[in-house]
Amino acid sequence: MKDVPLPIVAQLIDHSQMTMTLRYTRFWGREIKAAAERFGTTIAERLGHSSVS
Numbered sequence: 001m002k003d004v005p006l007p008i009v010a011q012l013i014d015h016s017q018m019t020m021t022l023r024y025t026r027f028w029g030r031e032i033k034a035a036a037e038r039f040g041t042t043i044a045e046r047l048g049h050s051s052v053s
Contacts, residue, residue: 004036 009032010021025032 006018006021006025009025010018013021015021
């Protein structure tokens with residue numbers, strides 16, 4: 001998720017305040033990244049794409 005701007009991440013996870021997003025990214029950075037990758041893979045599979053670029 002290092003290439004995704006925090007305002008985009010905040011919108012994706014429905015945070016109205018950037019401070020909440022920052023709070024989670026400090027403590028859960030690796031876990032958030034892994035979850036986002038799994039989420040992206042699932043979406044790609046459901047859309048019929050073989051991989052996420």
